[in-house]
Amino acid sequence: MVLPPFGGGVDTYLHGVGHTPFGRHTARLDTLAIEAFERMHGEAEEALPEPGHVVVSSQFPGEYGGVENAAAAVTDGLGLAGLAATRVESGPSSGLAALEIADALIRSGARDTVLVVGVETMTRLPAAMANQVLARMATLEERKLGLTMAAQVALMTRAYLEEHGIERELLADCAVKAHAHGLQNPLAQFRKAVTRDEVLASGPVADPLRLYDCAPLSDGAVCLLVSREKGPLRLGAMGHATDHLSITHRNHDARTLTSFRATTRAAEEAFGRSGWSVEDIDLIETHDAFSLLEGMNLEDLGLFERGAGVRTVAEGETAVTGKHPTNVGGGLKARGHPVGATGCAQVAELFWQLTGHAEVEARSVERAQGKRPKKALAHNIGGLGNNIHVALLEATA
């Protein structure tokens, strides 16, 4: 698929990122955003261009953070009152949704520079309440069954294991791999190694998924500064696709239980606009909210054959030292998953890795692979595979 470029020759560049630690914070939503913003300015080597618009990604600022009118609250908190400010939401893929809107504002000529702020505070509610809020992403019929996001992915996980004859232990190995990466990330929520046996012995959540198969509830904020002025990373292209809200309405797709076709559609759009293919990608950030997903997503993105994803991840091919380094900051599983900030955290990791930043020294892909990655992909899922973004990024140096 070849798609026309858009933007009339304007390109979007990433100039700087700021990332709070992920985990439990007592700070309010807008205070966390300030910390991310200060970190961004603190680590910038040159003066950053001044934004004309703030795009805030936060999925549940009211339910989780007690803050409504979040775009104005965050923008005022950052000392940027007067600028245009907008909140966007596409489920847990809101972070890349905010980047998509920022990109469109720049390529349209409306703004020269846009600040993206992804922020979420999820740990204030008891877990059962927090999961009830997340479960509202499903249909009413599904919610009446007590289905959580974990339960919906559990249904897919069982189907994947049965269809492809995969041992459940390999899923545990995917979680082990994520934790091994998280150990090298000072900003990660989980900075500890786990073993296969510990994953398999962790508490049951929704059979076959156990606690260590699931990303945690997290607080955190990430800022990204994007501009039409040339910067260290170019946003090659983005892709975006939805699917039916309920998995049962995807019954005409033979792979409905073992893939997210919106991932494939979003990737096709991004590759079609950029002229790149998956073989060009040196580094991937993918939405591994559950242990099935890193492997399954990499199949949907076209990197691995159907049924090979989980086994390939379990065997180490996506480790920082592997052939296809993926989620080297720990992924959602170990870095944490403050839903509105996750897509921005993926982009921040890619920014650091592609620019050889000191922040990622302990997990440097450049050092592990012997050369610095040049092209990268971020993949961010909303809901049960029903609102998905892909972003392609390229180092300009």
Added chain:
Amino acid sequence: MTSPHMITVSRCDDGHRTHPVRRDCPACGADMHPVVIEGKGTVITWTRIERPPEGFKTPQLVVLVRLEAEREEKDPPVVLAAVADTTTKVECGNVMLIRDTQERYEAEPL
């Protein structure tokens, strides 16, 4: 038929069916209309939820059932349903009957 195990699904004129009822066909986009069919089919995946959302008892047992295809029809609908007796031993391939309790869809082994 007076069987309690009759459920309403959507069907388009091209023979695609899906559940729950919806206006447009997810396969071809055509208008759909409700039809009542027997809620009998095979478990294709299931989960026992040990950490349900606020307001639900622990555990919850949920099955995804592919309804039996009538010969001339295309891809059969699939239905998500709760198994009320959560001690029920469930495996993929089990045949289940589904009914609409008005509150939710419930499945029980045949």
